[in-house]
Amino acid sequence: MTNMTQTNITELANRRCADRVHVRSGAPHSLRELECKPPELADICAELFTEAGYSFAGLIVEEETSQWELRYVFYGGDEAGWVHVVVRQPAADIAFPSISSEVHAADWHEREAEDLFGLVFEGHPRLGDFVLHNDRWHENLGPMRHSFDGSNPVTHREPDLDWRPHRIVEAPGAFAMPIGPKFSGVTESVHFLLETVGEDVIRTIPRLFYKYRAVEKIAEGRAVENALLLAERFAATTAFAHALAFCQAVESISGIAVPPRARVLRVFLAELERLRHHAGAIQEICESTALVVASNQAAILEEELLRLSGVFAGHRYLFGVTAPGGLSRTFEGTACRAVVQQAQAILKRLDQLEKMLRTSSSFLDRLEEVGIVSERDAKNHGLAGPVARASGVGRDLRKAQPYSGYEAFAFDVPLEQEGDGYARLRVLFAEARQSVKLMEQAVASLPGGQVTAADFKLKPGAALGWVEAPRGATFHWLRIGDDGRVTRYRLITPSFANWHGFHMAAEQFAFQDFPIILATFDLSVAENDR
Amino acid sequence: MNEAGIFIQLFFGLCAAGIILTMLIPERWCPKALAWFGSAASLALLWSSGKVLLTGDVFHVSLWTLPALGTLTLSLDRLSALFLVVTALVFLPASVFSSGYLKRYLSHYSLRAFNVCYLALFASIALILLGGDVLLFLLAWEAMSILSYLLVNFEHREETHTRAGYLMLAMGEAGTLAATFALLLLAVAAGSLDFSAFSVAGKTLGSGVRWAVFLLSFFGFGVKAGLVPFNAWLPRAHPVAPGNVSALLSGVILNLGLYGIVRVNMDLLPMTLAGPGLVALIVGTISAFVGILYATTENDLKVMLAHSSIENMGIITAGLGAGFVFTAAGHPLLATIAFVAALYHMTNHSLYKALLFLGAATVDAKVGTRDLDLLGGLSKRMPWTALCFLAGALSISALPPFNGFVSEWLTLQTMLRSAELSSVSVKVVFALCGAGLALTAALAVTCFVKAFAMGFLGISRSTQAEQTTEAARSMTVPMGLLAALCLLLGVLPTFAISILGGAVKPLTQASAEDALVPAFFASSPAHAQLPSEFAAEFRDLGAQVGQQIMPGQGLVVMHRGGAQNPVVFAMSTSYLFPVLLALLGITYVVVRFGLARHRRVVRKPPWDGGIRRLLPEMTYTATGFSNPVRVVFDAILRPTTRDTGETVATHFRAAIRRDRQEVHIVDRCVVTPLRYGALKIATGLAAVHHGRLNAYVAYSLLTLVLVLVLALTIFGS
């Protein structure tokens, strides 16, 4: 994986689109914007993705008054920085080339853009019936377009009697067993079709967006403080991470300097959330294998962390703590130290739990060699977070593109190679340990001063805010208009990437392994569906 | 000639009249004519053979005497009468069924030919069972083979049908040849072709000849009965025949193979060696297992039923084998039990298999397909057919209170009776075969749950299944009759056992009533089998309830073992059935009018997880249902699977294809090696035909010399 330096990018740009490279000024991280013409798009993206080793963050579609602007965001480690490949076309021209064959991670981004904007990606073999289910919605609705009024309900057509699930397995006697959208005990609503001939599942087809709330659409026209509410609440199990990404985007647009105390406290709170989230993920994995005692032990730890968060921040899920410019209120060092002490005690019990799980062979039997994702597949599909790191794809935004002062902290990014359920579990435990380490460092180095920037003004503009959320790399793209209201809010979440790659782990296994594989992937439907 | 004889004559007369009338009437009246004449002939046959079976009034008539070949005789003893009763009980509903079913062939194939073949087949089958000497038997047998071939190949324009029919004919002829040799061996020993002379002469035969007779007759008639390893024709021939013919093939013609085995080895040459019985037992168990395994993994209704016939024939043969072993070991009572079990199973099988085949034919006629993966939801649209098929499925799965339960139970109990034998190795074989039969019973339940559930329950998987309607009464009433008979034979086993025992008694000299159906109600202790304190125990349990209205014989099937194995087995479906009804009734009344009096019952669609519409492709298919069986018995089925993926663009898979090829185990292990061996020999021999003229001249010289030498040695001395 070669890291491209600035000169290489320039060379690439010169080769492809000579005089159309722009460098963002004033950004702490290097950002190169390559404007390219549609025919060159696929090649440039392929080169960045495969040869230069960039990761694909996502596709941002913006409808401007007379043109479409499609922004493909790539990022690498350190000097490689950010590369935005931008394609612009007049408003009437809605056909764009598809890059999904070269950069497969863009597959679902293009499908979403087709469904919500009405764009056509030529060469993509499977457009349609993605966000807006075909058996309930009209075609060509284009709800994300400015011309569409998002506040009124839409009359639906009659259920399409000819709708059939898109099946891939052709074998005599094959059928697609439906699961959901309401299934199991307390689960999010998602629909699966397991294609099988009877004993083992050959292919999994998830049907998502049952929880589609059109957050990107309803954010448009809101004031920034109210859009922050949306950012916090659309996937509230990692509320703080999303709120932080949003705030960083605002601060980036308006050039606000966040005071050092706020930055360290933000790291503190982010790691507290990561610790609590990972305890919950471990609890779900234990529950899926029906190891009840371990599941309850992990649940105790999760509840204690929730109570700890509630005591510290006033809300168990850390709502209302962060705001553009810093934090919404201050936190004393003594309170932070008390939290760290409790977190250390919890970590000790978490370590004990890990040791006990490692020696439970019946538990490991269900996880080892189950739901394997190879490193190549993980990279191609653009998987994120602990899931990707368990398959050896190790990019962590806290190290690759540090934000909020992470560069000053010392911590490891745990990496495993097997890519099975057990590897994903080990990564969760290891990351929890690193989180406590970060919290200790934060408390030890807590500077004094303000927790919010002095009076600042919101400027119009657009920027990307990013965060390594507990589930993986998260990107919030924000464009603020002249009136200080949001004109475009794009959410790129780690669950979106991981749901895309879930089917690779969920193939050629027996029925009873399905809930376990699902639990080890730690997917959030709310985060994916937005 | 007694009354039975008169009705036999009436029977043949009706068949002949039917054939003549068919030539005269317009073609569209043929199905109706067949129904009338077929049922009338069945009733006549039923009356005559029933009389002989129940009263023991045997009937023996000599027809013509042919020079140098002997006299053709008709002889109706209780054994033949049993088989004739079963034949008539199957032909009756099949004939009535034909009137509605054959309409679909009206302008495609000749219905006149069908009528003629059908009635002639009926007559030839009766002749086989009535045959009293070798010649008549074989003539009738050949006629039956040819006529059944013609009927199987009725839709002669289909290539597969012709090939299947031809395979049946060819293998049948090979079997007939072997059986003929067996009969001829006996005839040579007896010096006459008459069956009645064989039993006398048989006593002097040595064990070598006995083995030869057994093996030739067992495997020869076994081809007709569909036993492994010569049953390759069965799964191919039964499905391609028209529906009513399939019912006859399974319900009547398979029995003829059994009749041959039973006649030769129980009546003409009673068993004195233990070995042949074990051979029959093992072959029967293997057939049963292989049959049901392939039935469970099969999706075509009729092919599945054909494989299931193999299974049932295997069970019957296993019972017969057990009987042979007991006879040879000198336990006539146990032998009686075994034979009664086997013949009871044969009767039951004929009834419920005919029922199931008629049901499959109805489904095929109304829906247009037999593939279980395309059926479904038929119970709402064809309720009577579904009910009858359910009765058949419950019977064949050996569930009380239907008849299959009684015979299967008796067969397994017979296996357990082997504890009274002395040889350890024989007991081990019995134990293993008993376990094998138990396994087949379990698979049979799986198979028919799949058949009924996938075919009739759930939602329809194709538009044809969705839009079908109930069949005509001429098709549902015969099925109902068979279903009622199944229930009757299941609920009144003691009467059936007495009747069957009457057929078996002349052959084993022991009474089944004594062995299996003790009389609890007899006021006199005539049945010394039951010690008084033992009987008293049962009376205390209430076995004498209803003594005034019940017949003298008991309603409990019970056997008390001998001194070495004093184990009692007992069951009574006769008591079970009313108790079951009573419990269900009481529960219903209590719940409906007591507990849930104020509750409202609301009908709602089934919960499907909240999806918008449950599509047929989201429901379990028959393949999926039987997949666990496929996986568990992978070593026997040995399929070859190949997964091919097809991508439409990098990373986008358009299709994953799974191809699966399977070769039947019998084909793999027996037919293919035999074919290979035969080809090798033939190729080797073909080396002789090399075309060199000089060598051919030398062959002639060689042959001449050989003949001269032979002549000198034979005629010179």
Added chain:
Amino acid sequence: MVNCMSQWVRRGLATGIKTTRYPAREEKAPGVSPGLPLGGAYPEEQACELVNLCSTGALSWHDGQLVVDYHRCVHCFRCRYGATVPIGWQEGYEWAAVSADATNKPWQPLGPAFERSTHILVVDVGDCGACLNEVRQLNNPYYNMHRLGFFITPTPREADVLLVVGPVTDHMRVPLQKAYDAMPTPKRVIAVGACALSGSVFGPSFVCGSGVRNLLPVDVEVPGQPPPPLAIMHGLLVAVGRKPSASLVSPTPLDTRESVTPL
């Protein structure tokens, strides 16, 4: 192997009893609840500032009283930490109230037959994950709803209580209706969380409703975003009849505003 199995037993025993004594005794541990704003008599100036600060219009000023519409409070804490004089705050968690919707029937809890054995069907119609996570905590050793006889069931056929979380998204309308229809009577519906009560910040829109009561008859409402597990437990106890309904519901009838105006 013996060591492996017994280690769990030992660990379990060593952990001791963590379960709360609620509902027998009040739970006073810190962090169990985020609390809710307190309405009542406030000076007009402070009240006006608070009303303006509220991001969802949950606060309103009527006849000298600051009225809190608990269906709309999304726990943004602006009235607590962003105001010059913070609003009064109530800790505690007994927030569940019987729905004031006009069905004109007196409230009937499920009754004594269900008091110790209730089966709950949880349907997620667009929830963000927090309410669902709090529902999951209900069966952790701290709360252990099994001791109160509450069980989660995956099938509506066995369910007595339908617990709905999330603003009703368009795609989930049909499954929610089907789940409700598939439940036998007697049944009760509990709407948990601000999204289920009013759509909170998401609805109404072209894909999102403004609460469950527009689709199903709601019996018990549990406000909060998310309501802590004890509040949900209180809601279940109200539905079953073991606890009285809270009096947190605003005395005025609910707003008939159809959309949340961005401020």
